[in-house]
Each structure stands twice: as structure tokens, then as C-alpha cells.
Amino acid sequence: MCKKTAIYPGFFDPITNGHLSIVSRALKIFDRLIIAILKNPQKNALFTVDERIYMISRAFKSESNVEVDTFDGLLVDYAVKKDTNVVIRGLRALSDFEYEFQMALMNRKLNRNIQSIFLMTDYKWFYTSSTIIKEAASFGGDISGLVPKMVNQKLKEKFGYAKNT
Numbered sequence: 006m007c008k009k010t011a012i013y014p015g016f017f018d019p020i021t022n023g024h025l026s027i028v029s030r031a032l033k034i035f036d037r038l039i040i041a042i043l044k045n046p047q048k049n050a051l052f053t054v055d056e057r058i059y060m061i062s063r064a065f066k067s068e069s070n071v072e073v074d075t076f077d078g079l080l081v082d083y084a085v086k087k088d089t090n091v092v093i094r095g096l097r098a099l100s101d102f103e104y105e106f107q108m109a110l111m112n113r114k115l116n117r118n119i120q121s122i123f124l125m126t127d128y129k130w131f132y133t134s135s136t137i138i139k140e141a142a143s144f145g146g147d148i149s150g151l152v153p154k155m156v157n158q159k160l161k162e163k164f165g166y167a168k169n170t
């Protein structure tokens with residue numbers, strides 16, 4: 006049987022339970038998933054690339070078919086390098102659609118062979134994003150249940166809310 010790999014690209018700053026939901030759905034379709042973090046020096050990230058790699062690797066430590074990697078430049082070129090033509094993206098509300106539509110069509114313009122597949126995250130995560138979670142966490146808001154426990158702890162440390170034990 007042909008083993009099929011897909012790429013799940015993004016910033017993952019940080020990884021959320023919404024992302025985890027997309028990964029587990031993608032693994033029901035594909036044999037292997039590469040979570041690919043864009044290294045973009047222009048975008049201000051809260052977590053360093055190494056911190057994001059660490060958090061994602063921890064979240065999937067028992068999944069041998071999930072690889073964590075980084076890329077820069079065009080996603081379509083990275084896909085060719087990784088010998089796949091499938092890009093997974095998560096969709097939450099309708100508001101995601103326009104950006105995703107543009108990106109999928111641009112990627113297809115850049116490489117006719119690239120196929121974008123959109124998976125719906127679980128309804129529980131429809132309203133969440135890394136950005137809104139970071140904002141809530143920055144003011145000490147309770148974001149438990151929206152991110153893996155270890156990510157919650159890292160957010161508290163970043164924003165100075167971690168308890169000294």
C-alpha cells in the first residue's frame with residue numbers, strides 16, 4: 006500500500022488544542038504528518054522556533070508518525086523537498102475562508118501539483134486561535150482546556166504568572 010505523507014504548515018505560536026484536533030483528523034487520512042513551522046523573522050513571535058519545536062514534540066511524543074520540522078521560503082518548494090504534494094489546513098469559522106482560499110490558490114499557481122485539504126477543527130475550538138489565547142494569557146486569563154497543559158505552563162512563565170513551587 007502506498008504510504009502518504011501530508012504537511013501541516015503554520016506558525017504554531019503556540020500549538021493549541023485546535024491544532025491537535027486537526028492533527029488527529031489528518032492522521033485518520035494520512036499515514037504520516039509533518040508539522041512544519043515557518044521560520045519568519047518578520048513576524049514577532051512570542052515563542053522562539055526552538056520553544057515551539059519543543060512544545061509540539063512534547064504534545065506528540067507518543068506519535069511516531071508525526072514529524073516536527075521548520076521551513077523558510079515557499080511552502081510549495083518545501084513540499085517538493087519533503088516529497089509530498091498535500092497541504093493540510095484547519096478551518097474554523099467562515100472568517101478563515103477568504104485567507105485560506107487565497108493561499109490555496111496562490112500555492113496552486115506556484116505549483117500545479119500541490120493539493121490543499123481543509124479539515125474542520127472540533128466545534129469546541131471554533132473560537133480559539135493562538136493569537137486570542139496569547140492575549141487572554143497575557144492578562145492572566147484562565148486558558149486551561151484550550152492548550153496542552155505544558156503549553157499553558159509555558160504561557161504562564163512567559164507572562165510571569167507561573168507559581169513558584
Ligand code: PNS
Nearest residue numbers: 014015016017043078079080081108111
Ligand atoms: O499559522 P498561519 O499564520 O496560519 O500559517 C501561515 C503559513 C505559514 C502556512 C503561510 O504563511 C505560508 O505557507 N508561508 C510560506 C510562504 C509562502 O509559501 N507563501 C506563498 C503562499 S501564500
